[in-house]
Amino acid sequence: MKNYELVLNRVEADLAAGRLRLGGRLPGERSLAEQLGISRPSVREAVRVLEAMGVVRTATGSGPDAGAVIVAEPASPLTALLRLHLATNHLPMGDIVQTRVLLESWTAREAAQNQAGGEQLVVAEGLLDRMDEPGLTPEEFHLLDAEFHVALSALAGNVLIAAVMSSLRTAIHSYVLAAVPNLADWDATAVGLRAEHRSIVAAIRAGQGDEAAALITAHIEGFYRAAQLR
C-alpha cells in the first residue's frame, strides 16, 4: 500500500460516512500528513489525484474558498480521461460516435416523452440563436454546438449520462476542428446542422420521442461521415 493511497482511502471513507461533504474542506496538507504519519509530499500526491478526479478544488490564500474544497465535478476528469486515451490511439473514434448516438438518442427520447426540463430546452434554443449569427468561425460554432448537445443530454435528468456526454463532446472538440477542412463546403454544412438542430428541438417539444431520436442519430452520424472522422 503506497502512502498516498492512505489519503485516498481516508478521504473516500470520510465522504461515504458524511464526515466530509460538498463545500467542506479537507484538513490542511501539513495536518493530514501528521495525522496519517506520512510526509507532506505524499499527501500532496493524493490531493493532486483527488483534484484530477474532480473531488476537490485547491486554492491558495486564506478564507472560505482557500484550501482543498470538496466539489463534485465528474465531467472535467472524464474529459481528461477521454482525451488521454484518445491520444493513445486505443480508443477508436468510431466507438465514441457510436456512444454519442446511443446516449443522445436515449436522452432525446426521454426528454420528449417526459417533457421535463422545459427551461433547459429554452437554454438550448438560446444557444441555437447564437449559432445563427453570421460570421461565426468553425471553432466558435462547434463550441456552441458542444454546449447545445450537452444541454440536450441534461434534459433527461441523469447526471451520469449528462457528465459522460459532456466529456465526450469536449474531449473530441479538437479532433472535430481538425476535421473541418475535410468538409466540402463548411458554410453549406453549417446551414444543414442548424436546420437539424431546430428540427430536433421541435421534435422534443412536440413529444415525438422516436422522431427526435432518429433525427439526432442522423445528425451525429451524418456529420462524422461528412467530416471523415474515423
Place this chain on the structure above:
Amino acid sequence: MKNYELVLNRVEADLAAGRLRLGGRLPGERSLAEQLGISRPSVREAVRVLEAMGVVRTATGSGPDAGAVIVAEPASPLTALLRLHLATNHLPMGDIVQTRVLLESWTAREAAQNQAGGEQLVVAEGLLDRMDEPGLTPEEFHLLDAEFHVALSALAGNVLIAAVMSSLRTAIHSYVLAAVPNLADWDATAVGLRAEHRSIVAAIRAGQGDEAAALITAHIEGFYRAAQLR
C-alpha cells in the same frame, strides 16, 4: 499554469504525436524534471495523475518492466472516479441503474443482431457455470455476476462502452453487497438471477435482439428493486 500540468501536456502531446506509444516508457522522473526545468516532486505529482488516469503503470527496480510504462487502462480510473463520486452522494444510484439498463440492453441487442464475439459468449457461459456451484457466498456470486455482465458488454465490440460498463459494475459492487440483507430470500433470488442469465444468453445466441434487451432490462431493474437500492 501549474508545473505538474507541464508534464501532463508534454506527455499528452508525445502520445498524440506517436513519440510515446503503448508499452514504451516515460523518461525517468529526474530526467523529466531537468528537461522541463521543474523539480522532481512536481513531476511525481503529474506521474501520479497519469497513473490514476490509467495511462502509465509505475514499478520500482530496473529492467524492462520498471519505471513508468505506458499502458491503456481506462476501466480502473473510471471505477475510481465513480466510486469517489458515489461516495459524495451526488451520483444517485438510480442514475447508475438507468445507465446500466441503457448500455446493457444496447450491447445485448447489438450482440444478438451481429452474432459477433462467439468465443466471448462462451466465456460468459463459463462464468454462468461457475455461478451454478452450490455454496457460493453472495460476495463470490456477485463477483462472478459482475464478470458476466462485463463480458456481455464486451460483445458489442465498443471499447468505450465496455469500459464504462465494467467500471459501473465494479464501482457499485460494495453497495450491492451491502444491500443483500434487504433481500427477503437470498437463495431464491440467486436461483432467479441464474435463470435470467441463461435466458439472456439464449436470446443473444438465437439472434433475438429485442428479446435479449427486454430480458436484461427486467433482470437489472428487478434486482435493484428487490434489493431496495436507491
Place this chain on the structure above:
DNA sequence: ACTATGCTGTGGTCCGACCACACAGTCCGC
C-alpha cells in the same frame, strides 16, 4: 470611523537526501 500594515495560514515549489528494489555485470571459489 477609516485606512494601512503586518500576521497567519493556505497551497506551490524546490532541494537534497536516503531507502527498497531489481536487474546486470563482475568477481571469487571451486
Place this chain on the structure above:
DNA sequence: GCGGACTGTGTGGTCGGACCACAGCATAGT
C-alpha cells in the same frame, strides 16, 4: 571453465525542511 555470490547502477518511494505567493483578518495608526 563454471556457478553462485556480490557489488554497481538506475528506477521509483519517501522524507524533512525550507522558501515563496497569496488571501483574509486583526490590529494599530491616522
